Amino acid sequence: MSTTYATIAGLPTYVGQSVTVRGWCAHLRSSGKIAFIVMRDGTGLLQCVLVKNQLAPEVWERFASLTLETSVSVTGEVRAEPRAPGGYEMGVTGLTVLGASPLDYPIQPKEHGIDFLLDHRHLWLRSPRQVALMKVRHEIINAIHEFYGNRGFIHVDTPILTAAIGERSGLFSTEYFEEGNAYLAQTGQLYGEAAAAALGRIYTFGPTFRAEKSKTRRHLTEFWMMEPEMAFYDLNDSLQLQEDMLVHIVQRVLATRAAELKELERDTAPLEKIKGPFPRIDYGDAVKTLQGKGSAITWGDDLGAEDETLLVADYETPIFVCNYPKEAKAFYMKENPADPRTVLCADCLAPEGYGEIIGGSQREDDHDKLLARIHEEGLPVDAYGWYLDLRKYGTFVHSGFGLGLERTVAWVAGTPHIRECIAFPRMMHRLRP
Amino acid sequence: MSTTYATIAGLPTYVGQSVTVRGWCAHLRSSGKIAFIVMRDGTGLLQCVLVKNQLAPEVWERFASLTLETSVSVTGEVRAEPRAPGGYEMGVTGLTVLGASPLDYPIQPKEHGIDFLLDHRHLWLRSPRQVALMKVRHEIINAIHEFYGNRGFIHVDTPILTAAIGERSGLFSTEYFEEGNAYLAQTGQLYGEAAAAALGRIYTFGPTFRAEKSKTRRHLTEFWMMEPEMAFYDLNDSLQLQEDMLVHIVQRVLATRAAELKELERDTAPLEKIKGPFPRIDYGDAVKTLQGKGSAITWGDDLGAEDETLLVADYETPIFVCNYPKEAKAFYMKENPADPRTVLCADCLAPEGYGEIIGGSQREDDHDKLLARIHEEGLPVDAYGWYLDLRKYGTFVHSGFGLGLERTVAWVAGTPHIRECIAFPRMMHRLRP
Numbered sequence: 001m002s003t004t005y006a007t008i009a010g011l012p013t014y015v016g017q018s019v020t021v022r023g024w025c026a027h028l029r030s031s032g033k034i035a036f037i038v039m040r041d042g043t044g045l046l047q048c049v050l051v052k053n054q055l056a057p058e059v060w061e062r063f064a065s066l067t068l069e070t071s072v073s074v075t076g077e078v079r080a081e082p083r084a085p086g087g088y089e090m091g092v093t094g095l096t097v098l099g100a101s102p103l104d105y106p107i108q109p110k111e112h113g114i115d116f117l118l119d120h121r122h123l124w125l126r127s128p129r130q131v132a133l134m135k136v137r138h139e140i141i142n143a144i145h146e147f148y149g150n151r152g153f154i155h156v157d158t159p160i161l162t163a164a165i166g167e168r169s170g171l172f173s174t175e176y177f178e179e180g181n182a183y184l185a186q187t188g189q190l191y192g193e194a195a196a197a198a199l200g201r202i203y204t205f206g207p208t209f210r211a212e213k214s215k216t217r218r219h220l221t222e223f224w225m226m227e228p229e230m231a232f233y234d235l236n237d238s239l240q241l242q243e244d245m246l247v248h249i250v251q252r253v254l255a256t257r258a259a260e261l262k263e264l265e266r267d268t269a270p271l272e273k274i275k276g277p278f279p280r281i282d283y284g285d286a287v288k289t290l291q292g293k294g295s296a297i298t299w300g301d302d303l304g305a306e307d308e309t310l311l312v313a314d315y316e317t318p319i320f321v322c323n324y325p326k327e328a329k330a331f332y333m334k335e336n337p338a339d340p341r342t343v344l345c346a347d348c349l350a351p352e353g354y355g356e357i358i359g360g361s362q363r364e365d366d367h368d369k370l371l372a373r374i375h376e377e378g379l380p381v382d383a384y385g386w387y388l389d390l391r392k393y394g395t396f397v398h399s400g401f402g403l404g405l406e407r408t409v410a411w412v413a414g415t416p417h418i419r420e421c422i423a424f425p426r427m428m429h430r431l432r433p
Numbered sequence: 434m435s436t437t438y439a440t441i442a443g444l445p446t447y448v449g450q451s452v453t454v455r456g457w458c459a460h461l462r463s464s465g466k467i468a469f470i471v472m473r474d475g476t477g478l479l480q481c482v483l484v485k486n487q488l489a490p491e492v493w494e495r496f497a498s499l500t501l502e503t504s505v506s507v508t509g510e511v512r513a514e515p516r517a518p519g520g521y522e523m524g525v526t527g528l529t530v531l532g533a534s535p536l537d538y539p540i541q542p543k544e545h546g547i548d549f550l551l552d553h554r555h556l557w558l559r560s561p562r563q564v565a566l567m568k569v570r571h572e573i574i575n576a577i578h579e580f581y582g583n584r585g586f587i588h589v590d591t592p593i594l595t596a597a598i599g600e601r602s603g604l605f606s607t608e609y610f611e612e613g614n615a616y617l618a619q620t621g622q623l624y625g626e627a628a629a630a631a632l633g634r635i636y637t638f639g640p641t642f643r644a645e646k647s648k649t650r651r652h653l654t655e656f657w658m659m660e661p662e663m664a665f666y667d668l669n670d671s672l673q674l675q676e677d678m679l680v681h682i683v684q685r686v687l688a689t690r691a692a693e694l695k696e697l698e699r700d701t702a703p704l705e706k707i708k709g710p711f712p713r714i715d716y717g718d719a720v721k722t723l724q725g726k727g728s729a730i731t732w733g734d735d736l737g738a739e740d741e742t743l744l745v746a747d748y749e750t751p752i753f754v755c756n757y758p759k760e761a762k763a764f765y766m767k768e769n770p771a772d773p774r775t776v777l778c779a780d781c782l783a784p785e786g787y788g789e790i791i792g793g794s795q796r797e798d799d800h801d802k803l804l805a806r807i808h809e810e811g812l813p814v815d816a817y818g819w820y821l822d823l824r825k826y827g828t829f830v831h832s833g834f835g836l837g838l839e840r841t842v843a844w845v846a847g848t849p850h851i852r853e854c855i856a857f858p859r860m861m862h863r864l865r866p
Contacts, residue, residue, distance in 0.1 A: 005665075007633065009585060022665045024630070024827045042633025042664060043585060071827035099798070099828035122627035122819045123826065131631055138587045145578050152442060152476060154571045159857045160593070160617075160640050161605075161655050163864045172594075174605045174617070176654075177646070179864045184593075184607070191857055194555035194866075197457070198564055200440065200475025207593050207639060213610070221609075222594050231475060232438075232455045365532070386555045386866035393556065394457045394504035395532035424592045424624055431596045431612045433627075433819035 003075075009043035011078050011088045020075045021046060021090065022098065024126070025066050035063045037092075038085065039074065042131070047084040048074050050092045062095050068108075069101040069126070114419075121424055122433050132260035133420055136253060136413045139260075140405065141205075143252040144226055147245050148203050153228060156195040156202045158188030160209075163383060170212040172221075184209035189400060190332070190387050192229035193363060196398055197390055203228040213428055217417040218305070218355055220406060222426040229400035235334075235344045235362040238399035239320055242348055242358055243276045245403075246318055250274045253412050266414035270352055273316045280320045283342065286311055302328045309353040318357070320346040331373040332387075333361040348401075354411035360401025367391035436508070442476035444511050444521045453508040454479060454523065455531065457559070458499050468496045470525075471518065472507065475564070478518040481507050483525045495528050501541075502534035502559070547852075554857055555866050565693035566853055569686060569846045573838065574638075576685040577659055580678050581636050586661060589628040589635045591621030593642075596816060603645040605654075617642035622833060623765070623820050625662035626796060629831055630823055636661040646861055650850040651738065651788055653839060655859040662833035668767075668777045668795040671832035672753055675781055675791055676709045678836075679751055683707040686845050699847035703785055706749045713753045716775065719744055735761045742786040751790070753779040764806040765820075766794040781834075787844035793834025800824035 006019040023041030030036070037048040052060050066072065075094035080087065106120045107127060117124045124130055148155070161174070161182040176182035188204035195202045205226045212219065230238065250271050253261070261268055281289075290297050293310045297303065303311070303321065312319060323342040326335070333343035345361035364370040370391055374384055381388075409421035419425040424433065439452040456474030463469070470481040485493050499505065508527035513520065539553045540560060550557045557563055581588070594607070594615040609615035621637040628635045638659045645652065663671065683704050686694070694701055714722075723730050726743045730736070736744070736754065745752060756775040759768070766776035778794035797803040803824055807817055814821075842854035852858040857866065 007585070022829070023633075024829075042587075042629070042631060069827040071829045098830070099824075099826075101826040105826050120819075122624075122822060125627060125631035134587060134589060134628075134632060138589070141588050142578065142582055145575065149575055152440070154475075154567060155574050156567060156571070156856050157640070157657055159655060159859055161642075161859050161864060163866075172607045172609075172615075174607045176605075176864055177644075177861050179862070182605075182864055191555075191866075194558060195567070195856055196475070198475060198558035199567060200456075207590070209594075211610075222592060224590055386553075389555060391532075393532075393534040393538050394502040396455070396457075396504045397531070423589050423628055426592055426594050428610050429612070431594060431609055431615055433596075433624075 006078075007043040008039070008041050008046045008086065011046065011086075014078045015080055015088070016077065018075060018077050018093065020073055020094075022073045023071070025068060025070045025072060025101075026128075028063075028066055028068070030063065035060075037063070037066065037072070037074065039072065040126070040128075040131075045085040045128075047081070047089040048076065048092050049089055050095070055092070059092075059095050062097060065097060065100075067101050067103055067105070069105050070097060071099040071101070072097055118419070118425070118430060119432070125423060128263055130420065132263040133409065133413055133415065134423060135260045136257055136264070137405070137409045137421060139253050139257050140249055140408055140412060143249045144203075144205070144245070144403075146252070147248045148228065151201070153201045153203050154195075154199045156192065156199065156204055157206060158185065158191035158195070158204045160185050160207065170210045172209050172211045186210060187225070187402060188227050189229065189402065192227050192400060193390055193398060194386070196229040196231045196400070197394070197396065201228070201230045201233075215428055216305070217419070218407065218410075220418060220422065220425055220427060223418075223422065224405040225402045226405060227400060227402045229398060231396050231398050233399040234397055235322075235346065235360075235399055238360055238362070238401060239278075239280065239346055242320075242360065242401060243278050243318075246278075246348070247275055249408065250412060261413070264413050264415070266412075270316065271412065274351075275317065278317045278319055278348075279315055280322055280346070281311075282322055283324045286321050300325050300327060303347070305355055308349050308355045312349050312351050312353060316351055318348050318350050320348055322346040329361070331377045331379065332363055332370065334364045335369060350407070350411040352411070352414075355407065356404075357407045357411060358401050358403050360399065362397070362399040365391060365395045365397055367395065439511075440476040441472070441474050441479045441519065444479065444519075447511045448513055448521070449510065451508060451510050451526065453506055453527075455506045456504070458501060458503045458505060458534075461496075461499055461501070463496065468493075470496070470499065470505070470507065472505065473559070473561075473564075478561075480514070480517040480522040481509065481525045482522055483528070488525070492525075492528050495530060498530060498533075500534050500536055500538070502538050503530060504532040504534075505529065506531055551852070551858070551863060552865070558856060561696050563853065565696040566842065566846055566848065567856060568693045569690055569697070570838070570842045570854060572686050572690050573682055573842055573845060576682045577636075577638070577678070577836075579685070580681045581661065584634070586634045586636050587628075587632045589625065589632065589637055590639060591618065591624035591628070591637045593618050593640065603643045605642050605644045619643060620658065620835060621660050622662065622835065625660050625833060626823055626831060627819070629662040629664045629833070630827070630829065634661070634663045634666075648861055649738070650852070651840065651843075653851060653855065653858055653860060656851075656855065657838040658835045659838060660833060660835045662831060664829050664831050666795075666832040667830055668755075668779065668793075668832055671793055671795070671834060672711075672713065672779055675753075675793065675834060676711050676751075679711075679781070680708055682841065683845060694846070697846050697848070699845075703749065704845065707784075708750065711750045711752055711781070712748055713755055713779070714744075715755055716757045719754050733758050733760060736780070738788055741782050741788045745782050745784050745786060749784055751781050751783050753781055755779040762794070764810045764812065765796055765803065767797045768802060783840070783844040785844070785847075788840065789837075790840045790844060791834050791836050793832065795830070795832040798824060798828045798830055800828065
């Protein structure tokens with residue numbers, strides 16, 4: 001008789017049939033006459049029931065050899081069981097040990113320190129909370145591809161190794177043959193702008209790097225960013241797109257990852273309130289509001305993490321803070337015609353104090369103004385020749401933004417620290433595993 | 434009256450209506466009484482017709498100021514016109530110049546040398562052939578996400594900055610705070626294996642790096658790789674998955690990117706023949722066949738590019754070359770029980786001489802054999818402690834592979850050199866723009 005293999009997620013189609021499932025022991029208990037294996041295979045959890053007097057003695061005895069994380073193959077009939085995790089259980093008829101697991105498995109059902117867990121990230125990933133986070137992340141990535149695919153955006157990959165750079169400090173560098181140093185990209189935006197002139201509406205999605213000595217719960221040295229760039233979009237068009245995108249992401253995760261949100265103990269009520277329009281607050285008004293709330297911020301400063309938390313406390317949706325002072329923002333942002341001290345930009349702050357998840361702007365499309373800004377910032381004009389070309393040959397109104405993936409996952413999953421929102425986080429003191 | 438903006442791809446829904454399209458002049462001609470702008474906006478090409486005696490004189494005169502790549506806004510009625518590119522044209526009533534373009538636009542309708550084109554990649558991307566290549570690439574990326582999403586695989590991003598490494602030579606390195614050197618990942622596989630133990634079936638999709646001094650048409654220093662890793666898959670399961678994936682990719686591009694394949698002058702007849710099963714050829718047999726065809730290859734050698742071309746000449750589908758000698762392959766591949774001189778692996782060679790597009794294997798799941806291989810290769814055991822843990826705590830049969838994105842694009846698009854298959858290629862002498 002041939003074996004029917006199934007994943008745990010696939011079991012509902014096999015009720016009443018005998019199948020074989022392979023996975024790892026997540027929990028074991030026995031009363032002497034009946035034993036239970038809660039098994040995980042990455043797709044779900046399955047309660048396997050072994051009844052002593054219904055089993056061959058050698059199968060029953062094999063149960064005693066099992067330990068946490070032993071990999072096993074179990075065979076038996078699938079039954080609906082509302083009280084079991086996932087809603088199904090298996091009446092075991094066969095059990096094979098595939099790979100033993102010594103009793104010193106590092107991650108035990110007790111509290112571990114964060115450094116210990118990060119040192120064992122390759123094993124920590126197997127725990128239910130981490131699995132749920134990875135699935136929420138996966139769903140957000142998919143929601144993004146779906147959103148842009150449906151709108152005819154073209155996915156473009158921009159280079160990691162670059163000579164020209166968008167921001168100047170905190171760069172990782174590497175020797176690049178005879179070309180001198182190459183820098184790891186902090187953004188794909190400048191390349192995205194060139195691609196938008198070719199393809200209209202594009203998005204990049206890749207790793208970005210910041211060699212910054214910051215140790216906050218919101219910083220990684222390597223993180224993933226999704227950066228759309230749209231020809232003929234002004235800032236308002238871009239804000240509308242951001243709003244639509246965030247609503248889509250949250251709706252999709254709510255619709256497809258309820259079990260994971262529950263595992264994460266995420267209160268979904270705040271997520272269900274995420275719908276447009278999102279408030280658009282002028283930077284100047286935000287500063288006044290913050291001062292009224294006791295912040296020491298003065299006009300010209302960027303918003304700190306505490307300011308962000310103070311500001312969003314009044315709202316249930318993400319908010320946009322618009323038109324920052326020129327000095328607080330990057331050289332490529334378009335001067336605000338209504339107030340040239342400021343630029344046409346907006347940061348999107350997530351509700352519940354999760355902070356900035358998007359930064360975006362309309363880009364300076366005037367060749368001479370952009371050149372002047374490059375000079376003002378002391379950037380090497382030579383390196384930006386190709387970028388200036390985009391303003392020389394058929395310049396165009398365009399806007400774009402960058403969504404930080406891990407920060408978005410942290411918000412949607414309700415996780416305070418972004419180090420859990422990526423499989424193998426990289427931080428100042430963390431390069432392993 | 435408010436303006437109705439449309440993209441060129443969106444015009445079919447506006448036939449008989451007046452809309453405004455923004456884009457760039459791709460081609461201009463005039464007979465003195467009637468003038469044509471072929472306009473591009475990234476979504477398609479639109480023929481705009483200006484009739485002198487139907488236009489305000491200042492609009493007609495504006496046409497004379499247009500040059501290649503001038504950005505414009507044109508307004509007029511959309512008409513079906515089978516002879517026009519895209520099948521529609523516009524009877525222009527309004528024309529506004531958005532951004533002039535000097536007559537020295539570097540990419541002219543003539544032959545340019547490849548170095549010149551690569552130096553101007555930010556503008557070269559705007560030409561029809563490059564736009565088509567970027568859209569085929571986009572479609573292949575989307576086809577991959579769709580394929581794995583439908584099968585319940587979880588997308589996992591693995592780190593670029595790594596301490597432990599899969600292959601030893603050709604590494605880019607960067608200083609990493611007080612942690613010493615970090616290396617840019619050549620593969621996400623080892624991390625993918627850890628993720629497969631947590632999530633069952635996963636895929637990574639990100640940039641990978643090779644600091645190799647090779648200047649062939651098939652090498653980039655930075656390229657994108659998609660790497661699935663499947664718990665409880667043996668090599669045969671993995672080959673079946675690869676076959677299904679490649680058929681899906683080719684079918685989707687044929688179905689959705691016919692216009693782009695035509696622009697690329699891709700003969701689609703060979704693509705239409707891509708269906709399973711793909712031949713699975715033992716390495717030893719391949720060597721004999723190649724020797725029979727005059728190759729100097731001997732048992733133990735890896736296949737060279739010329740060998741690959743010789744071998745695939747007999748087939749219309751991709752082929753798998755299986756079970757290479759251990760010495761020719763990486764340390765983590767599982768020893769072949771039927772012939773321990775070899776490992777359970779397979780390279781997938783594209784038809785028509787496009788060469789290797791996939792390399793994959795069943796992974797060594799025996800802790801002690803893997804440790805012995807790490808010692809044999811002189812790899813630092815310390816750095817691989819976490820990787821060995823995957824064999825210590827509940828080891829499991831698993832397999833995976835890596836698909837080179839640019840090579841796959843080159844094959845599907847029928848492009849001999851992969852430097853055109855990524856927006857901003859990075860090669861030994863090419864770090865700009």
